[in-house]
Amino acid sequence: MTGAVFYDGASARRRSVAVRVTSSSVDIEEAGTWIASWPCGRVRRRDAPEGILRLMLDGEPTLARLDILDPGLQTAIRTQCRELDGRNVGERTTRIVLWSMAAALSVVLCVIYLVPVAATRLTPLVPLSWEQHLGRAVDNQVKLLAGDKVCAGLPGAIALATLSDRLRRAAMPAAGTSDTVVDIQVLDAAVPNAIALPGGRIYLFRALLDRAESVDEIAGVLAHEMGHVRHRDGLRKLIQAGGTSYLAGLLLGDVTGGGALVLASRMLLDSAHSRDAETAADAFAGQTMTSLGRPAGAMAQLLARIERNESKIPAFLSTHPVTEQRLKALEQFVPTVQGAPLLTDEEWRALKEVCKTS
Amino acid sequence: MSATSVPATGPALSKSSPLYFSGQGGDFFRLLVNGSLLQIPTLGFYRFWLITKIRRHLWSSTQVAGEPFEYTGTAKELLLGFLIAIAILTPIYLAYAILAFALEEQHALASAPLVLIMYVLAHFGVYRARRYRATRTVFRGIRFWMKGRGWAYAARAILWDVATVLTLGLALPWASASLERYRMRHTYFGTIQGDFVGTGWVLFKRSWWTWALGLAGLVGGVAVMIRTAKSSPDTVNVMGGIVTLGVLLIIVGLAPAVMAIKTRWQLEGLRFGDVAVASNLSIGAFYGTFIKLILSSLGFLLAFGLVVSLGGGMFAGIFKRSLAQASVGGFNAYTVAGGVGIALAYLVLLLGLGVIQRYFMGRGLWERAVQSLWVSNLDALDAAAAAGEPVGATGEGLADALDFSVGI
Structure with a gap:
C-alpha cells in the first residue's frame, strides 16, 4: 500500500513509501526495500493539517516523520496504535490549572x-x-x-x-x-x-x-x-x-x-x-x-x-x-x-x- | 503516490510552489478563548501553554507544496525558560535597585539611564527567543537552527535604534535590512545556510512616502498648534485635541500599508541556499484585517458595556454597600464581593480584547502573508542534512519577564 511519505530525520529528502500496519508495528518500505519498523506502542501523532496523519516514534533521537496521506491507512493506524496521543489530555490541563x-x-x-x-x-x-x-x-x-x-x-x-x-x-x-x-x-x-x-x-x-x-x-x-x-x-x-x-x-x-x-x-x-x-x-x-x-x-x-x-x-x-x-x-x-x-x-x-x- | 504534489505555476517563476494556509478560523478562535479563560484561574501562568498552542496551530497550518511545518516546542520549556530568566534577573534587579538609590541620592531622576540595562537585556532576549523558535521549527524531518550571539545582535540593534532616532526614522529601512541580514545569515535549515538579500534602499524606495506623510502630518500639526497659540490662545486646548486626533488618524491609517510593505520586502529577501521566496502581497492587503480588528473591538466593547451596566444595575445594592464599607475602611463580605466583581469584569475585558487582537493581528496577518508566497527551487532542499541542536527558552523567558514582545 502507498499513500505515505517518510522523512528519515537525517536528510530533508522526501521519500514515498509503502506502509504496512500490523497489530504490533508499523512497517515502512521504500520501493520494496525495508526501511524501518515502528512499534505501535511508541507511535505518536504530531500536528499536521487536515488530511494528513503525521507520526513520529517516541524516544527516537532524530526528527523522523511519517506522513500518512491515505485515508484507509489512517484508519488502520488509528485502530492498531492506541496510544497515538500519549496520556489523557484533559487530565493534563487540570494539572496545569491546579499547579498554577x-x-x-x-x-x-x-x-x-x-x-x-x-x-x-x-x-x-x-x-x-x-x-x-x-x-x-x-x-x-x-x-x-x-x-x-x-x-x-x-x-x-x-x-x-x-x-x-x-x-x-x-x-x-x-x-x-x-x-x-x-x-x-x-x-x-x-x-x-x-x-x-x-x-x-x-x-x-x-x-x-x-x-x-x-x-x-x-x-x-x-x-x-x-x-x-x-x-x-x-x-x-x-x-x-x-x-x-x-x-x-x-x-x-x-x-x-x-x-x-x-x-x-x-x-x-x-x-x-x-x-x-x-x-x-x-x-x-x-x-x-x-x-x-x-x-x-x-x-x-x-x-x-x-x-x-x-x-x-x-x-x-x-x-x-x-x-x-x-x-x-x-x-x-x-x-x-x-x-x-x-x-x-x-x-x-x-x-x-x-x-x-x- | 503523493496526492499533494503541486504543478509548477506562477508566470515569472520557474519551478515555484505556492505556500498555503489551511488553518480553520473557528479552531483558532476556540483555542484562544479556552486558553484565555484558563488564564484567569491560573493568574496568567497558562500563557506558556496558550502561546505554544497558537504556534503549533499556525506552524502546522502553513504548508509549502503540501508539506506542513511543525512546531516542536513545549509549554514546559517556556515555563522553565521563564523561571531561569527570573533567577538571572533577581541579582540584576537587586543591584539595579541599590545603584538606583545611590544615584537618586545625588540627584532626582539620576537613575533614569539605568533603564538602558533592561533595554539591552531585552534585545538580547529577543534574539535568543528567535533562536529558540527556530530550533523548534521542523520541516521535512529537519530542524532549523541558529548561530550568532545575542550580545552582538543587541549591540547592533541598539546602534541602529540610536541612528533611527537621530534621523527621525529615516534610517529605519537600513536598520531593518542590517538586522534581518544578521538574523538570516545565522539561520540554517539543517546544513543549508540562510541569507537575506533585501536591501535598505529597496525598502526605502517602497516606503519613503509613508515616512514623508507621517512626518508632514506631525510637522503640520505642530505648526497649526503654534499658530493657534499665537492668534487665539483660548482655543488651544480644542485645537490640540483636533490636531492630535488628526495626527493619530494619519498614523493609524498608514500602519497597515507600512506593515504590508515591510512584510513583503522581508519575505521576498529570504533565501536558503538556492531556495528563493517571492511574494505578491499588495500594499492594501492588511487593511481588511485592520478594519475587522477595529470593528470587532468596538463591538466587543459595546457588548461588554451593555452587560456591565445591566449587571451593575442588578447588583447595585451590593456595590453601594461595598463602597460605603470601603470608604470607612471596613473589610467584609460586601467589599470582597465588590472587589472580586470588578476584578473579574476587568479581566474579561482585557482577555476579550486580547483574543480579538491575537485573532486578527496574529492569525489574520499571518494568513495573508502566507497566502502571498511562492517558493522556487524547492528541490534544492533535498541536499539538506540534519544539523544543529535545540536550545533552551531562557531568552524567551527573559523577554517575557521584561515585558518585551517577541511576537508569535
Whole structure:
C-alpha cells in the first residue's frame, strides 16, 4: 500500500513509501526495500493539517516523520496504535490549572503575609546611616514632585525650631535622642498634608499650616510624624513595597491585565497595613502631647476639619484616613496637668507666616 | 503516490510552489478563548501553554507544496525558560535597585539611564527567543537552527535604534535590512545556510512616502498648534485635541500599508541556499484585517458595556454597600464581593480584547502573508542534512519577564 511519505530525520529528502500496519508495528518500505519498523506502542501523532496523519516514534533521537496521506491507512493506524496521543489530555490541563493556582496562591500569600513580616524583621537590621542615604534619595523625589520650595522665613523658622525642640525632648527623652535625628521643614505646597521620610526628615505642607487654628493642632501632627520616624515606618513601607512589586511584577507582571489588578490590590493592602502604623503613630502622638500637658485631640479636630471641607480624594486611599475610631482614640488622651503653651502667640503667628516672609 | 504534489505555476517563476494556509478560523478562535479563560484561574501562568498552542496551530497550518511545518516546542520549556530568566534577573534587579538609590541620592531622576540595562537585556532576549523558535521549527524531518550571539545582535540593534532616532526614522529601512541580514545569515535549515538579500534602499524606495506623510502630518500639526497659540490662545486646548486626533488618524491609517510593505520586502529577501521566496502581497492587503480588528473591538466593547451596566444595575445594592464599607475602611463580605466583581469584569475585558487582537493581528496577518508566497527551487532542499541542536527558552523567558514582545 502507498499513500505515505517518510522523512528519515537525517536528510530533508522526501521519500514515498509503502506502509504496512500490523497489530504490533508499523512497517515502512521504500520501493520494496525495508526501511524501518515502528512499534505501535511508541507511535505518536504530531500536528499536521487536515488530511494528513503525521507520526513520529517516541524516544527516537532524530526528527523522523511519517506522513500518512491515505485515508484507509489512517484508519488502520488509528485502530492498531492506541496510544497515538500519549496520556489523557484533559487530565493534563487540570494539572496545569491546579499547579498554577497553587503557585499563584503562594505568591499572593507571600505578598499578604510574608512580605510585611519580612519588612518588619528587616527594618531594625538596616543601619541608621543607610536609612538616611535612602531618605535623601526619597527626599529628591519628593522635591521633584512637590517643588523645591522649603520655607525658611526667619522668625517663623526660629519658632519652628523651638516647637520641634520641645516636641523632640518630650517624644524621645534621654535614651533614644542620639539614634534618631528629626529634621522638620515646611514645604510650600498647596496640599494639606505632612509626611515623614525614611531617615528622619519631616515635611509639613504649607496648606496644613494654613488650616491650623492653634499650635496644639500642628504639634499633634508633628508628634504623629515623629512617631512614624521613631517606628521607622517609612523604611518599612519602602522595603514592603519593594518586595511586593518585585514578586508581583516579576512573577505575575505579564498576566494580561493582571498588572493593574496587582497594583490596585497592593494599594488597598498598603493602606490597610499602614492603618496599623497610623494607629501606632497616633498613640505615640497622644503620649507625647500628654507628657507636654497639651491636648492630643486638637490634631484630630484639624484632620476632621480638613476632611469635612475638602475631601476630594476618597479617604479609603489617602495616606491619613480619618476614622471615627481614630478621632475617639486621640481624644482619650487628656493631660491631667495642664502644661504651658508650646509657642507664644507671637511665635505662632510667625510660624503661620513662615512661607510669606522670606 | 503523493496526492499533494503541486504543478509548477506562477508566470515569472520557474519551478515555484505556492505556500498555503489551511488553518480553520473557528479552531483558532476556540483555542484562544479556552486558553484565555484558563488564564484567569491560573493568574496568567497558562500563557506558556496558550502561546505554544497558537504556534503549533499556525506552524502546522502553513504548508509549502503540501508539506506542513511543525512546531516542536513545549509549554514546559517556556515555563522553565521563564523561571531561569527570573533567577538571572533577581541579582540584576537587586543591584539595579541599590545603584538606583545611590544615584537618586545625588540627584532626582539620576537613575533614569539605568533603564538602558533592561533595554539591552531585552534585545538580547529577543534574539535568543528567535533562536529558540527556530530550533523548534521542523520541516521535512529537519530542524532549523541558529548561530550568532545575542550580545552582538543587541549591540547592533541598539546602534541602529540610536541612528533611527537621530534621523527621525529615516534610517529605519537600513536598520531593518542590517538586522534581518544578521538574523538570516545565522539561520540554517539543517546544513543549508540562510541569507537575506533585501536591501535598505529597496525598502526605502517602497516606503519613503509613508515616512514623508507621517512626518508632514506631525510637522503640520505642530505648526497649526503654534499658530493657534499665537492668534487665539483660548482655543488651544480644542485645537490640540483636533490636531492630535488628526495626527493619530494619519498614523493609524498608514500602519497597515507600512506593515504590508515591510512584510513583503522581508519575505521576498529570504533565501536558503538556492531556495528563493517571492511574494505578491499588495500594499492594501492588511487593511481588511485592520478594519475587522477595529470593528470587532468596538463591538466587543459595546457588548461588554451593555452587560456591565445591566449587571451593575442588578447588583447595585451590593456595590453601594461595598463602597460605603470601603470608604470607612471596613473589610467584609460586601467589599470582597465588590472587589472580586470588578476584578473579574476587568479581566474579561482585557482577555476579550486580547483574543480579538491575537485573532486578527496574529492569525489574520499571518494568513495573508502566507497566502502571498511562492517558493522556487524547492528541490534544492533535498541536499539538506540534519544539523544543529535545540536550545533552551531562557531568552524567551527573559523577554517575557521584561515585558518585551517577541511576537508569535
